[in-house]
Amino acid sequence: xxxxxxxxxxxxxxxxxxxxxxxxxxxxxxxxxxxxxxxxxxxxxxxxxxxxxxxxxxxxxxxxxxxxxxxxxxxxxxxxxxxxxxxxxxxxxxxxxxxxxxxxxxxxxxxxxxxxxxxxxxxxxxxxxxxxxxxxxxxxxxxxxxxxxxxxxxxxxxxxxxxxxxxxxxxxxxxxxxxxxxxxxxxxxxxxxxxxxxxxxxxxxxxxxxxxxxx
Amino acid sequence: xxxxxxxxxxxxxxxxxxxxxxxxxxxxxxxxxxxxxxxxxxxxxxxxxxxxxxxxxxxxxxxxxxxxxxxxxxxxxxxxxxxxxxxxxxxxxxxxxxxxxxxxxxxxxxxxxxxxxxxxxxxxxxxxxxxxxxxxxxxxxxxxxxxxxxxxxxxxxxxxxxxxxxxxxxxxxxxxxxxxxxxxxxxxxxxxxxxxxxxxxxxxxxxxxxxxxxxxxxxxxxxxxxxxxxxxxxxxxxxxxxxxxxxxxxxxxxxxxxxxxxxxxxxxxxxxxxxxxxxxxxxxxxxxxxxxxxxxxxxxxxxxxxxxxxxxxxxxxxxxxxxxxxxxxxxx
Ligand code: HEM
Numbered sequence: 001x002x003x004x005x006x007x008x009x010x011x012x013x014x015x016x017x018x019x020x021x022x023x024x025x026x027x028x029x030x031x032x033x034x035x036x037x038x039x040x041x042x043x044x045x046x047x048x049x050x051x052x053x054x055x056x057x058x059x060x061x062x063x064x065x066x067x068x069x070x071x072x073x074x075x076x077x078x079x080x081x082x083x084x085x086x087x088x089x090x091x092x093x094x095x096x097x098x099x100x101x102x103x104x105x106x107x108x109x110x111x112x113x114x115x116x117x118x119x120x121x122x123x124x125x126x127x128x129x130x131x132x133x134x135x136x137x138x139x140x141x142x143x144x145x146x147x148x149x150x151x152x153x154x155x156x157x158x159x160x161x162x163x164x165x166x167x168x169x170x171x172x173x174x175x176x177x178x179x180x181x182x183x184x185x186x187x188x189x190x191x192x193x194x195x196x197x198x199x200x201x202x203x204x205x206x207x208x209x210x211x212x213x214x215x
Numbered sequence: 216x217x218x219x220x221x222x223x224x225x226x227x228x229x230x231x232x233x234x235x236x237x238x239x240x241x242x243x244x245x246x247x248x249x250x251x252x253x254x255x256x257x258x259x260x261x262x263x264x265x266x267x268x269x270x271x272x273x274x275x276x277x278x279x280x281x282x283x284x285x286x287x288x289x290x291x292x293x294x295x296x297x298x299x300x301x302x303x304x305x306x307x308x309x310x311x312x313x314x315x316x317x318x319x320x321x322x323x324x325x326x327x328x329x330x331x332x333x334x335x336x337x338x339x340x341x342x343x344x345x346x347x348x349x350x351x352x353x354x355x356x357x358x359x360x361x362x363x364x365x366x367x368x369x370x371x372x373x374x375x376x377x378x379x380x381x382x383x384x385x386x387x388x389x390x391x392x393x394x395x396x397x398x399x400x401x402x403x404x405x406x407x408x409x410x411x412x413x414x415x416x417x418x419x420x421x422x423x424x425x426x427x428x429x430x431x432x433x434x435x436x437x438x439x440x441x442x443x444x445x446x447x448x449x450x451x452x453x454x455x456x457x458x459x460x461x462x463x464x465x466x467x468x469x470x471x472x473x474x475x476x477x478x479x480x481x482x483x484x485x486x487x488x489x490x491x492x493x494x495x496x497x498x499x500x501x502x503x504x505x506x507x508x509x510x511x512x513x514x515x516x517x518x519x520x521x522x523x524x525x526x527x528x529x530x531x532x533x534x535x536x537x538x539x540x541x542x543x544x545x546x547x
Binding site: 036037039042043044045046047048104105106107109112115116119120121122172173175176177178179 | 300
């Protein structure tokens with residue numbers, strides 16, 4: 001795009017941008033949990049928490065995947081610096097989501113957790129997405145990036161699988177009224193479509209590797 | 216348990232003035248509106264709505280004359296504040312807090328409830344007659360939602376059987392069909408597929424005639440000593456305590472005796488998930504929820520251990536004889 005954009009993100013802007021991300025992610029989280037603990041979150045604070053944290057994790061994940069297209073389109077290379085932070089907050093929300101589910105909904109009934117993960121397709125895919133986000137979080141440091149070498153990129157490409165699984169998780173979790181999950185599906189699809197070349201390469205590479213192994 | 220019995224009668228007290236209820240509710244709405252405004256991450260339409268609704272009037276309920284429940288109830292009642300703010304009533308939006316937010320302007324007077332079909336004496340009740348035609352009594356029932364949460368609610372109403380008997384059903388009447396008001400002007404959920412969760416309106420429900428005539432089956436016109444607020448199905452709703460909550464149709468305008476099994480809303484939407492009978496049954500899971508246990512909505516807070524085992528027929532064993540010889544796994 002040849003938009004003559006006069007604004008250019010400078011290194012001095014970054015701390016402020018990061019601060020706003022910290023505040024924008026943390027304040028709602030703290031406030032919502034405060035309201036849940038003080039029983040001001042409607043009739044059933046547990047469901048309210050699950051919906052809030054689930055949607056929050058999804059929105060932050062989508063936001064983190066929007067950074068690259070944004071940076072390219074508007075030629076703001078420095079923007080890439082906030083991608084990791086958004087991804088980490090996405091997992092923080094997903095973590096709160098799972099903890100709330102286990103602690104407040106299932107109330108530490110571990111057998112029920114296990115059977116729900118196995119029996120409910122929407123929980124199965126949610127759990128798979130959670131594990132992916134968890135491993136991306138564990139390997140999010142510069143040190144991990146260095147020591148994993150090329151495998152780091154391979155691992156972090158799984159974020160595309162994660163976003164697809166979360167979109168499914170959302171769609172399958174609702175009783176009726178598919179409009180909202182479908183809007184999120186379209187957003188996820190758009191972000192994947194933006195990377196279609198890369199995804200195509202990944203898939204063909206996989207297939208080729210598979211064929212090599214067979215021979 | 217003596218303590219709980221006292222609690223039950225405590226909760227029936229009429230000292231809970233409309234004003235305190237009103238103010239408590241406003242506090243909840245306000246605090247949720249606060250979140251809606253401050254949160255980058257909440258874009259729930261209901262919450263955005265809270266913000267602008269600050270000075271909207273709350274629906275006025277009034278105290279009823281009724282015979283208080285004389286049966287002892289061993290479980291603590293769900294607080295009124297929870298019962299009237301956590302509702303599934305898709306005509307007013309699909310979120311749990313949408314109904315309390317969107318239904319306060321709902322006009323229930325005049326009302327007309329038509330009882331018709333295969334009956335000798337079809338009749339219509341107007342708004343006042345809903346409260347006068349039959350003696351009102353309080354019944355404390357467990358309410359089990361298919362989403363695996365439950366409440367204990369002090370309803371006020373009369374037996375559906377009393378109403379049906381007045382119409383003198385013909386012997387050919389095998390089922391009873393119910394219909395919610397259809398009024399898209401008042402019910403935003405009926406206006407668009409988006410707001411109403413993709414359901415076909417009006418909402419319809421049905422019972423077999425023996426289920427309808429069972430003494431437990433209640434037509435409710437009130438709760439906690441007062442007329443129903445709109446979000447709970449004002450002015451008159453069904454309560455079938457041994458079935459999942461979606462059977463207990465709200466804001467009824469038509470009751471029809473029929474010889475054919477009537478279509479029912481959730482069954483139309485997803486027949487593999489919601490059966491016609493929809494009896495509470497811990498051994499038949501919903502594809503999305505285990506039905507073996509439930510979370511009892513109470514005021515005890517997030518850390519209360521309120522997950523309890525779900526009982527067959529929601530603990531109302533006296534209805535078991537209605538289903539003798541039926542495979543309830545097939546007829547779920
Ligand atoms: C072990 C992993 C997970 C479990 C057990 C889990 C469980 C749940 C549950 C119980 C619900 C509520 C369903 C209902 O309405 O009754 C839900 C909704 C949701 N979850 Fe998850 N989830 C998991 C992982 C995730 C992850 C990783 C994300 C996103 C990054 C996510 C995003 C969502 C969203 C967007 C919703 C819908 C919220 C709404 O309806 O407003 N979940 N999840």
